[in-house]
Amino acid sequence: MSKIKVVVWNEFRHEKRSERARANYPDGIHAKIKEFLDVEEDLEVTLAALDDEYQGLPDSLLENTDVLIWWGHMAHGEVSDELVAKIQDRVYKGKMGFIALHSAHHSKPFKAIVGTNGNLTWGRDQKEIIWNLAPSHPIAAGIPDHFILESEELYAEPFYIPQPDALIFGGWFEDGNIMRSGACFNRGAGKLFYFQPGHEYCRAFHNEYVQRIIRNAVYWVKPETSFPIAEGCIKQTVKITDEFQTQE
Amino acid sequence: MSKIKVVVWNEFRHEKRSERARANYPDGIHAKIKEFLDVEEDLEVTLAALDDEYQGLPDSLLENTDVLIWWGHMAHGEVSDELVAKIQDRVYKGKMGFIALHSAHHSKPFKAIVGTNGNLTWGRDQKEIIWNLAPSHPIAAGIPDHFILESEELYAEPFYIPQPDALIFGGWFEDGNIMRSGACFNRGAGKLFYFQPGHEYCRAFHNEYVQRIIRNAVYWVKPETSFPIAEGCIKQTVKITDEFQTQE
Amino acid sequence: MSKIKVVVWNEFRHEKRSERARANYPDGIHAKIKEFLDVEEDLEVTLAALDDEYQGLPDSLLENTDVLIWWGHMAHGEVSDELVAKIQDRVYKGKMGFIALHSAHHSKPFKAIVGTNGNLTWGRDQKEIIWNLAPSHPIAAGIPDHFILESEELYAEPFYIPQPDALIFGGWFEDGNIMRSGACFNRGAGKLFYFQPGHEYCRAFHNEYVQRIIRNAVYWVKPETSFPIAEGCIKQTVKITDEFQTQE
Amino acid sequence: MSKIKVVVWNEFRHEKRSERARANYPDGIHAKIKEFLDVEEDLEVTLAALDDEYQGLPDSLLENTDVLIWWGHMAHGEVSDELVAKIQDRVYKGKMGFIALHSAHHSKPFKAIVGTNGNLTWGRDQKEIIWNLAPSHPIAAGIPDHFILESEELYAEPFYIPQPDALIFGGWFEDGNIMRSGACFNRGAGKLFYFQPGHEYCRAFHNEYVQRIIRNAVYWVKPETSFPIAEGCIKQTVKITDEFQTQE
Numbered sequence: 001m002s003k004i005k006v007v008v009w010n011e012f013r014h015e016k017r018s019e020r021a022r023a024n025y026p027d028g029i030h031a032k033i034k035e036f037l038d039v040e041e042d043l044e045v046t047l048a049a050l051d052d053e054y055q056g057l058p059d060s061l062l063e064n065t066d067v068l069i070w071w072g073h074m075a076h077g078e079v080s081d082e083l084v085a086k087i088q089d090r091v092y093k094g095k096m097g098f099i100a101l102h103s104a105h106h107s108k109p110f111k112a113i114v115g116t117n118g119n120l121t122w123g124r125d126q127k128e129i130i131w132n133l134a135p136s137h138p139i140a141a142g143i144p145d146h147f148i149l150e151s152e153e154l155y156a157e158p159f160y161i162p163q164p165d166a167l168i169f170g171g172w173f174e175d176g177n178i179m180r181s182g183a184c185f186n187r188g189a190g191k192l193f194y195f196q197p198g199h200e201y202c203r204a205f206h207n208e209y210v211q212r213i214i215r216n217a218v219y220w221v222k223p224e225t226s227f228p229i230a231e232g233c234i235k236q237t238v239k240i241t242d243e244f245q246t247q248e
Numbered sequence: 249m250s251k252i253k254v255v256v257w258n259e260f261r262h263e264k265r266s267e268r269a270r271a272n273y274p275d276g277i278h279a280k281i282k283e284f285l286d287v288e289e290d291l292e293v294t295l296a297a298l299d300d301e302y303q304g305l306p307d308s309l310l311e312n313t314d315v316l317i318w319w320g321h322m323a324h325g326e327v328s329d330e331l332v333a334k335i336q337d338r339v340y341k342g343k344m345g346f347i348a349l350h351s352a353h354h355s356k357p358f359k360a361i362v363g364t365n366g367n368l369t370w371g372r373d374q375k376e377i378i379w380n381l382a383p384s385h386p387i388a389a390g391i392p393d394h395f396i397l398e399s400e401e402l403y404a405e406p407f408y409i410p411q412p413d414a415l416i417f418g419g420w421f422e423d424g425n426i427m428r429s430g431a432c433f434n435r436g437a438g439k440l441f442y443f444q445p446g447h448e449y450c451r452a453f454h455n456e457y458v459q460r461i462i463r464n465a466v467y468w469v470k471p472e473t474s475f476p477i478a479e480g481c482i483k484q485t486v487k488i489t490d491e492f493q494t495q496e
Numbered sequence: 497m498s499k500i501k502v503v504v505w506n507e508f509r510h511e512k513r514s515e516r517a518r519a520n521y522p523d524g525i526h527a528k529i530k531e532f533l534d535v536e537e538d539l540e541v542t543l544a545a546l547d548d549e550y551q552g553l554p555d556s557l558l559e560n561t562d563v564l565i566w567w568g569h570m571a572h573g574e575v576s577d578e579l580v581a582k583i584q585d586r587v588y589k590g591k592m593g594f595i596a597l598h599s600a601h602h603s604k605p606f607k608a609i610v611g612t613n614g615n616l617t618w619g620r621d622q623k624e625i626i627w628n629l630a631p632s633h634p635i636a637a638g639i640p641d642h643f644i645l646e647s648e649e650l651y652a653e654p655f656y657i658p659q660p661d662a663l664i665f666g667g668w669f670e671d672g673n674i675m676r677s678g679a680c681f682n683r684g685a686g687k688l689f690y691f692q693p694g695h696e697y698c699r700a701f702h703n704e705y706v707q708r709i710i711r712n713a714v715y716w717v718k719p720e721t722s723f724p725i726a727e728g729c730i731k732q733t734v735k736i737t738d739e740f741q742t743q744e
Numbered sequence: 745m746s747k748i749k750v751v752v753w754n755e756f757r758h759e760k761r762s763e764r765a766r767a768n769y770p771d772g773i774h775a776k777i778k779e780f781l782d783v784e785e786d787l788e789v790t791l792a793a794l795d796d797e798y799q800g801l802p803d804s805l806l807e808n809t810d811v812l813i814w815w816g817h818m819a820h821g822e823v824s825d826e827l828v829a830k831i832q833d834r835v836y837k838g839k840m841g842f843i844a845l846h847s848a849h850h851s852k853p854f855k856a857i858v859g860t861n862g863n864l865t866w867g868r869d870q871k872e873i874i875w876n877l878a879p880s881h882p883i884a885a886g887i888p889d890h891f892i893l894e895s896e897e898l899y900a901e902p903f904y905i906p907q908p909d910a911l912i913f914g915g916w917f918e919d920g921n922i923m924r925s926g927a928c929f930n931r932g933a934g935k936l937f938y939f940q941p942g943h944e945y946c947r948a949f950h951n952e953y954v955q956r957i958i959r960n961a962v963y964w965v966k967p968e969t970s971f972p973i974a975e976g977c978i979k980q981t982v983k984i985t986d987e988f989q990t991q992e
Binding site: 585608612659 | 832833836837856857858859860861863902904905906907909929930931932933
């Protein structure tokens with residue numbers, strides 16, 4: 001069986017400019033993510049960054065991507081609208097899944113694919129407890145009923161996302177806030193997962209459960225469809241009821 | 249109580265160019281829709297068309313609109329992206345509901361608000377039977393278990409919408425096709441309803457049940473929110489757990 | 497227009513046996529609920545209790561009930577299975593809505609209607625902050641982005657409910673727990689709302705937002721359907737495609 | 745890795761009494777289902793029937809079942825309530841998935857697990873076209889946009905199921921009816937899939953796509969949860985916020 005082609009796209013600016021971010025992720029957040037995805041033998045993981053040629057996603061790569069993982073923050077506005085349109089189209093046609101991490105709640109592709117302005121409440125780094133609300137969902141496989149992140153940036157409700165197709169995790173914060181922190185969206189013939197932890201000053205991507213959740217999500221968002229998806233509206237020229245078909 | 253302000257926006261091109269469309273809707277599809285909305289005393293209905301100044305929706309009108317009903321087809325591409333962004337923002341912030349009729353499945357605001365490419369299958373005009381799948385939903389109030397449209401344009405699955413938040417109606421077509429023909433979407437703090445009948449060569453907007461459904465949908469999509477919605481991300485500066493609050 | 501007939505059913509045992517419960521609700525929790533429902537002129541509110549004749553719900557009353565509100569705790573097992581079956585049937589056929597309050601998560605009708613064992617985590621009384629996750633939903637009308645209950649019994653995740661059709665409120669608790677505290681379920685042709693606050697030792701039903709939520713929920717769960725609902729499976733004897741129907 | 749333990753439970757009465765049913769399924773519907781499940785090497789498939797000892801499901805078997813597939817019709821009432829309670833409990837606790845086929849819409853376990861009376865419309869055997877509404881869902885993997893069953897019993901809307909968590913397939917029938925024919929339900933910590941084709945006088949289980957769908961569904965409903973599920977309400981005795989946890 002051929003491998004699942006995963007691209008981990010990172011804005012990759014904070015790690016270059018901030019000592020604190022670099023202390024957590026010396027080679028970039030994307031490199032850390034690749035490290036814990038590489039334990040799965042059927043994943044083929046490629047790194048991409050905003051400052052690479054074609055913003056890291058030339059057509060030759062994008063058209064061979066099964067799952068695109070996205071981390072961005074300070075440079076959301078620099079991502080080209082043409083690239084966003086290509087990503088959105090590929091997800092809607094069921095050719096690629098998308099995983100939006102942390103501050104990608106305000107990224108152009110997340111907002112365009114899901115249909116949201118991505119607004120939420122935020123605040124100081126603090127203790128977060130993540131609760132498992134959907135123990136039967138594949139993304140929750142291997143995750144206990146709760147786990148603790150000693151320090152994570154507060155991202156909280158109201159979070160102006162549509163009602164998710166499935167709500168997998170909920171976050172509790174010391175200051176009195178909660179968050180729909182892991183949420184699945186079906187869009188067109190494709191799938192998207194949003195996961196809230198992952199501030200560059202904190203160490204969420206070092207947590208074994210965060211790693212497991214992202215690995216699980218790769219398998220959940222990967223394309224499943226097996227018939228050619230419409231490029232646009234299709235004129236129906238034959239009556240299906242006249243079609244010939246044999247059964248056994 | 250103040251009235252609900254409804255704007256019926258119509259591309260209003262087919263009715264000017266086609267004898268057949270004009271025969272069904274002499275003053276335009278929007279005028280017919282206004283006619284059956286006007287029976288409700290608490291609705292204040294305004295007409296708008298693409299060829300009006302500001303494409304029919306100057307800020308002064310848009311910012312006073314509670315519910316925007318949209319019919320467009322041949323000129324989707326002419327609608328300005330700036331206007332679409334304003335509409336989408338208003339819906340996401342819970343200031344306005346949106347009803348997309350028939351060929352609006354490919355309109356810019358429908359695609360942007362819902363998050364879809366809007367693709368579907370289409371074909372010849374034929375008999376459609378619309379089934380009521382959610383009799384307890386307010387949009388289905390007063391609608392029997394099924395009703396028949398003697399002639400309607402085939403719009404059918406695969407329809408590349410996300411799994412709707414509620415699926416209200418399903419359509420059966422003579423040629424062997426089905427359609428998720430009435431679907432609710434919650435987006436941000438706002439609501440959208442898509443309803444499939446309404447081809448300009450057919451007479452769906454003369455059908456009493458179609459009329460009732462659209463009236464019901466106006467009440468369902470109208471804004472409900474009563475707290476000021478975030479303009480963007482809000483820095484949380486106080487611990488809520490320190491706040492003072494009395495009960496009773 | 498005829499009034500909406502609401503029955504507030506209360507187990508009404510704690511208030512008789514416990515000084516502390518009686519201090520909060522001297523005439524019973526149901527009487528307090530009736531008090532804040534009575535402010536709406538189109539509601540006709542009746543009280544019922546487990547120790548009344550026919551467990552408070554003779555057929556003559558049940559068959560004239562549009563909305564049944566349920567509070568029970570220590571005597572869940574005493575409620576007769578025959579009564580539960582009648583309640584469930586009435587909800588599924590769209591003749592009555594159901595609101596389950598607090599410890600009704602383990603009541604027979606809640607479990608039967610929703611399809612759940614109702615299990616959850618519980619603990620000591622403490623501060624709860626309730627967050628509004630669906631500001632556009634009718635049940636959230638008039639409710640701010642959050643409000644505080646100074647003392648409420650901990651009810652928390654994992655809560656073994658199905659993914660709700662709409663999740664309206666989320667609860668934050670001091671001890672590190674969260675709860676899906678306001679959740680909508682569509683079942684058959686009917687609707688049910690579960691709301692978590694309401695411990696007999698606390699004073700949630702004195703809180704103005706709790707009162708508003710329950711009032712909103714009455715209007716949301718009340719029956720909408722307007723066609724006769726199947727008593728069982730119906731043999732389809734005519735081809736619908738042969739039916740005669742005129743459109744205007 | 746250990747195999748997934750599947751039990752195919754069949755009422756197994758029609759095939760013994762009706763020549764016509766036996767012609768389609770000489771060894772019973774369950775034997776046919778086992779035949780096409782056995783092509784998967786990681787499935788261990790056992791047959792069970794109503795007239796077996798313990799109605800086919802002694803505790804020793806049930807407690808070792810990962811996925812229970814159910815076909816019943818004329819003898820729904822004979823299935824013991826105790827057995828139904830055990831099945832429901834096992835699904836809610838995430839220990840077993842459930843697949844309800846065809847006339848199991850009225851079976852006791854389907855009704856109890858989902859929370860529905862299972863009522864629907866039915867009629868004569870006729871051509872059905874099944875449309876794929878969720879091409880990105882694992883249960884739709886390998887299924888084209890539509891396929892045809894030359895003859896299947898009419899099962900149609902209104903079908904009094906709750907809004908499914910995911911609607912995968914829709915059925916079109918010659919007589920003018922439609923059906924939500926493949927639907928997913930999350931219940932408690934478990935999962936259930938309902939699939940409509942499978943009348944004993946027709947040959948749906950010989951169709952390659954029907955077979956593929958049922959195989960896909962086995963993998964989708966199988967338990968995923970990996971933490972011990974609550975046996976009832978759990979008293980929370982420690983403040984989670986005091987717990988000690990190290991992150992890397």
